[in-house]
Amino acid sequence: MGKERREQGHLERKKRVVKKRKISLEELKAFVEAHQDAFLREIAAHFDCAVPPVWVALKQIKVTLKKTTSFKEQNPEKVAEFLDILDNLKDLPIVYIDETGIDLYFYRPYARAPRGEKVYEKISGRRFERTSIVTGQVDGEFITPMVYKESMTSDFFMKWFKTQLLPALKTSHVIVMGNASFHPKNILDELCIQDKHFFLPLPPYSPDLNPIKQV
Template sequence: MKIIATKEPQNLVYIDESGIDNTEDYPYGYCQKGQRFYALKSGKKIQRISMIAALNGRKIAVPLTFEGHCNMDIFNKWFEQFLTPILEPGQTVILDNATFHKSNKITELAKGVGAEILYLPPYSPDFNKIEHHWFAIKNRARKNIPLFTSFRHAVDSAFL
């Protein structure tokens, strides 16, 4: 993206959502060399935790976790209550093309603090740098599941 290349890296704020459910625990097992390992695992999702966060430089900022899936109402409230207070004039907020990202309220909130909104082209997750962080965050959450009595707390701990 030519526009992104013209911006100072410290002025780029990448936004994205992701989710994890509590059936994503992949235990290790053993079998004879050359044989495939099989394990019984329920295909039913029991609990889903969604996450929204911003990436500025190499720092994850204002993460929010919640049960269920993201929608325009949740995203708008996160943007207003968590992201807007830390945005600075001249910053560019980079979003993918999720329908709930495209509201007049988001544009107005960004303009109100002197920031601009930039939407990535469709189907271009490689341009959104926060995408590369979700794997590590989910991996930490999975490893923390045995340490917590609550799946939600295990996910929250991945951001610490």
């Protein structure tokens, strides 16, 4: 029956009605300024349109996606004090120090499949080896990197600091690092004074002030 009706021209495919609305660039700019963290779909809903026109309009007004985060616990006064000290020592090169780790086991958490079909994959529940690195950075260049598989401890860090980092600094530097428990500040400060360096810990909750974190 359906085939006969199609052959006789009784059935016609309904055309999809696409909602189009021209977005005011001035209104868009004002909305984005007031809702900087809005998702594209939220902006589209506000202007009663689809997502693609929003994306095009944002490019027209040269708005890009960006967001800088910091910890709520960060103390603005201590940050200002840190930056002031750093400014007073601006004639000295700065070496930033950081430690980070890399897991050697990866898996892809998502996969594509036809609608309605599920995708299954078995992954290991075992803990895999973790490789870590401690390094310094001066003017964007890494110095004395050391790869290790042990857990970082004060003794381990101090050995690297005394036998690798300090000998690599031929002139006076400002040495900046975070507030990890394995950074014994008093001992580090004494070692820096002996070698004519300036030890400057980061303010608490302020990894954003360490450029090496952005690498």
